[in-house]
Amino acid sequence: MFRTRRDVPLDRDAAGRFLPWIIAFMVYLAVLATAAALTVSSLTSAWDNEVAGTMTVQVPPRAARQAAPAGAAGADAGLQAVLEVLRKTPGVASAVPLGPVDIERLLGPWLGPGGASADLPLPRLVDIVLDPSAPLDRPGLSKRLAEIAPGATIEDHRVWLRDLLVFARSVEVLSVAIVLLVAAVGIATVVYATRAGFAIHRGTVELLHMIGAQDAYIAAQFQWHAFRLGARGALVGITFAGATLGLLAHLAGQVESALLPRMGMGIGELLVLAVVPIGATLVTMYTARLAVVRSLAEMV
Amino acid sequence: MVVRFENVGMRYGNGPEVLRDVTFTLDPGSFHFLTGPSGAGKTSLLRLMYLAQRPSRGLINLFGRDIATTPRRDLPALRRRIGVVFQDFRLLDHLSALDNVALPLRVAGVPESQIRTHVGELLDWVGLSGHLGARPATLSGGQQQRVAIARAVIGRPRLLLADEPTGNVDNAIAMRLLYLFEELNRMGTCVVIATHNESVIAKFDYPVLRLEGGELTVQRAFRPAGPDRGGERNWERPHDRAT
Numbered sequence: 001m002f003r004t005r006r007d008v009p010l011d012r013d014a015a016g017r018f019l020p021w022i023i024a025f026m027v028y029l030a031v032l033a034t035a036a037a038l039t040v041s042s043l044t045s046a047w048d049n050e051v052a053g054t055m056t057v058q059v060p061p062r063a064a065r066q067a068a069p070a071g072a073a074g075a076d077a078g079l080q081a082v083l084e085v086l087r088k089t090p091g092v093a094s095a096v097p098l099g100p101v102d103i104e105r106l107l108g109p110w111l112g113p114g115g116a117s118a119d120l121p122l123p124r125l126v127d128i129v130l131d132p133s134a135p136l137d138r139p140g141l142s143k144r145l146a147e148i149a150p151g152a153t154i155e156d157h158r159v160w161l162r163d164l165l166v167f168a169r170s171v172e173v174l175s176v177a178i179v180l181l182v183a184a185v186g187i188a189t190v191v192y193a194t195r196a197g198f199a200i201h202r203g204t205v206e207l208l209h210m211i212g213a214q215d216a217y218i219a220a221q222f223q224w225h226a227f228r229l230g231a232r233g234a235l236v237g238i239t240f241a242g243a244t245l246g247l248l249a250h251l252a253g254q255v256e257s258a259l260l261p262r263m264g265m266g267i268g269e270l271l272v273l274a275v276v277p278i279g280a281t282l283v284t285m286y287t288a289r290l291a292v293v294r295s296l297a298e299m300v
Numbered sequence: 301m302v303v304r305f306e307n308v309g310m311r312y313g314n315g316p317e318v319l320r321d322v323t324f325t326l327d328p329g330s331f332h333f334l335t336g337p338s339g340a341g342k343t344s345l346l347r348l349m350y351l352a353q354r355p356s357r358g359l360i361n362l363f364g365r366d367i368a369t370t371p372r373r374d375l376p377a378l379r380r381r382i383g384v385v386f387q388d389f390r391l392l393d394h395l396s397a398l399d400n401v402a403l404p405l406r407v408a409g410v411p412e413s414q415i416r417t418h419v420g421e422l423l424d425w426v427g428l429s430g431h432l433g434a435r436p437a438t439l440s441g442g443q444q445q446r447v448a449i450a451r452a453v454i455g456r457p458r459l460l461l462a463d464e465p466t467g468n469v470d471n472a473i474a475m476r477l478l479y480l481f482e483e484l485n486r487m488g489t490c491v492v493i494a495t496h497n498e499s500v501i502a503k504f505d506y507p508v509l510r511l512e513g514g515e516l517t518v519q520r521a522f523r524p525a526g527p528d529r530g531g532e533r534n535w536e537r538p539h540d541r542a543t
């Protein structure tokens with residue numbers, strides 16, 4: 001496919017031996033960093049979807065049992081009053097108290113089966129789903145809840161999600177930084193290797209010049225040589241990276257956790273990963289070309 | 301006019317001027333020897349002519365173009381009209397004799413179908429038809445030189461420059477080489493042969509560019525005897541006027 005004239009015997013240079021390995025290593029790092037960024041961003045958007053538009057109201061046990069000021073009766077009078085207030089509040093789509101079964105499921109792992117029995121003074125929890133079309137007056141709601149159920153708190157899931165998002169964003173920024181750093185080191189290495197190759201073959205290049213070769217004719221030989229080396233390295237790098245990601249996905253599949261939903265990559269993510277080795281090859285090729293053209297321009 | 305130098309000076313880096321106020325003109329179809337003691341600047345002068353070096357001052361005009369104002373991208377076209385036989389031949393070791401000779405054509409984008417017959421004929425002409433596939437390292441010095449000459453003339457240059465072509469060969473071969481260059485000259489190529497060998501120069505009747513201490517003097521060819529070759533410009537052959 002890429003048959004070019006090979007008047008400059010670049011194939012025998014030392015660069016042919018070390019450059020593909022360096023490029024392979026860089027592609028490996030860049031693919032893993034990119035995969036990390038993609039995974040984290042798909043995880044956070046999954047969390048965000050689950051958590052967005054929900055809150056939890058926590059009612060202390062004493063406030064839940066107390067009789068409401070309005071005189072409503074029953075063991076859960078306080079809780080009922082809270083529910084009533086919540087359901088009347090604009091912006092709240094639904095308010096559902098967690099029953100004993102839910103509590104048992106939540107606390108079972110810590111207290112053991114049957115540990116979360118009714119006589120334990122546990123706070124009561126109310127799941128709230130927000131109505132995205134109506135704004136919620138949060139301070140107003142807090143004030144009213146404090147009047148009818150002292151000590152009741154509203155927990156916005158976004159608060160802890162916010163910390164998680166900050167973490168996720170940091171991972172993304174770090175990944176991009178790694179990719180950029182790897183690219184910069186890679187470009188510097190290619191420039192260095194090309195310059196070295198140019199110096200080794202300076203006599204041949206001068207001869208080609210003197211018999212009337214255009215700069216482009218000479219640059220093409222360095223360029224396609226770099227392309228071959230880059231493609232070889234990128235292929236090795238993506239192969240090892242693919243194996244590593246496959247292994248990680250396998251390990252993740254064995255972790256039973258709600259925190260790791262769908263670790264698998266979609267087509268879009270795989271395409272983004274494929275850009276890394278292709279980009280590395282093209283960057284190698286054009287970097288070599290630029291380095292040679294600049295060196296040639298310094299000649300007579 | 302093929303080459304015109306006007307008050308050309310040249311130095312390497314910050315060193316002393318190795319050429320000073322060099323002025324001369326080479327007409328189409330002319331044949332010149334370039335001579336002077338070793339270190340006089342013969343190779344430097346040739347390097348200026350084949351555009352491997354820029355002058356530090358003065359004016360160089362090649363084929364009617366002032367090279368100082370010629371853009372870089374136009375230089376290859378000028379270089380393709382110049383054939384150079386380097387003193388050390390400068391053959392590419394990894395290429396066969398055929399590929400070495402073909403190089404100027406390939407660089408110029410000549411179709412491969414034309415290249416083979418062309419190069420084959422030329423190598424035949426210099427007596428190397430049996431060595432088309434040979435690497436330079438497997439050829440003798442004389443054979444390498446003939447490959448270098450074939451490479452220099454394959455593109456039918458209008459100007460042929462040879463740096464000490466008779467330096468490392470015995471007199472009989474030196475004469476054969478010079479007859480070869482004469483033959484090229486007869487076909488219209490302007491030839492410049494650099495040599496410090498005065499006895500070779502004396503055997504011919506061509507004008508001499510003489511370098512001494514970086515300064516050039518032009519010595520018209522002059523052979524006292526011969527009814528058809530008298531006068532100042534007796535080196536001019538009939539065909540010179542035709543070109």
Ligand SMILES: Nc1ncnc2c1ncn2[C@@H]1O[C@H](COP(=O)(O)OP(=O)(O)O)[C@@H](O)[C@H]1O
Pocket residue numbers: 312315318336337338339340341342343344345
């Ligand atoms: N690349 C170079 N760098 C510095 N000085 C050089 C270089 N090439 C030649 N010289 C000097 O220039 C002078 C002329 O050299 P050269 O043109 O090779 O003479 P010739 O070919 O007549 O022997 C000499 O003094 C030589 O030392």
Ligand SMILES: [Mg+2]
Pocket residue numbers: 342343344387463
């Ligand atoms: Mg010399």
